[in-house]
Amino acid sequence: MAGKSAPEGYEASSYPPFAVTTDIVIMTIRDGALRVLLVERKKDPYAGSWAIPGGFVEIDEDTHTAALRELAEETGVDAEDFHLEQLATYSAPDRDPRMRVVSVAHLAFAPNLPDATxxxxxxxxxxxxxDDLLSDPDAPTLAFDHEEILRDALERVRAKLEYTTLAARFVAEPFTIAELRAVYGAVWGVMPERANFTRKVLATDGFVVPDGATGEASRSGGPRPTLYRRGEATALQPALLRPRSRAEVEPERDALDN
Incomplete structure (x- = not known):
């Protein structure tokens, strides 16, 4: 505990240098795409490379406090305004060329996040x-093991949409089922099949509630879509599981192909 002296015979110099850092994955949806906030490193190691914001935990900080501080210092984004949770711990012996460094990564996925400086x-x-970072061969290589951290964060965010109503926070009220479905498509990387998605959303108590109005008619002259608002539910039971195969995404097209 703080304030206690070291045990008799303990010599800190007997142990190799060791440090703890924190990395902060901040995700949101902008222009219809899932995006992550990165910084271009100014100093070595990896000067000029893109990286997840983060830094060393100071001697009087816990990792959560350090994450808030580092994010504000490197990007100007104040994480006090949204939920920041621990993602995982990364401890490969060679993950940092400076010394033995263990990182406690944190994650936030929230709408309407500000521009960074x-x-x-x-x-x-x-x-x-x-999607560009993880799929485009021309995308920059991230510093350290940050691609691994980003992939883990993406999986966590995708799972959140399966088991919570978080997706509804990313559409402005009132919204259509199509607009809500587009959020799932942006995060999952595949658009869920329309009829099945609509049925599951409307069958889940408290996920969405009718607004009592309709939106604009489509250009094809179809019926005006019903508008909805966010319900009071926070968890989805049963879960709205992401598609696992092409047949689950496009059954109508598969039928045509046959």
Whole structure:
């Protein structure tokens, strides 16, 4: 505990240098795409490379406090305004060329996040498309083991949409089922089949509630879509599981192909 002296015979110098850092994955949906906030590193190691914001935990901090501080210092984003949770711990012996470093990564997935501004340790900041970073061969290679951290964060965010009503926070009220479905498509990387998605959403108590109005008619002259608002539910029971196969996504097209 703090304030206690070291045990008799204990010599800190007998142990190799060891440090703890925190990395903060901040995700949102912008322009219809899932995006992550990255910083361009100003200093070595990996100067000029893109990285997840983060830094060393100071001697009088816990990792959550350090995450809030580092995010504000490097990007100007105040994480006090949204939920920040622990993602995982990364401890491969060679993950940092400076010394033995263990990182406690944190994650936030929230709507309406602000633009970022580069702080003293960052050359610039940018909201990158997650799909581009992980799928485009021309995308930059992330510093350290940050691609692994990003992939883990993506899986956590995708799972959140299966078991919670978080997706409804990313559409402005009132909204259509099609607009809500587009959020799932952006995060999951595949658009859920329309009829099945609509049926599951409307069958889940408290997920959405009718607004009592309708939206604009489509250009094809179809019926005006019903508008909805967010319900009071926070968890989805049963879960709205993401498609696992092409047949679950496009059964109508599969039928045509046959």
């Amino acid at each position: 580069a702080g003293s340790d960052a050359a610039s900041t940018r909201w990158w498309s997650v």
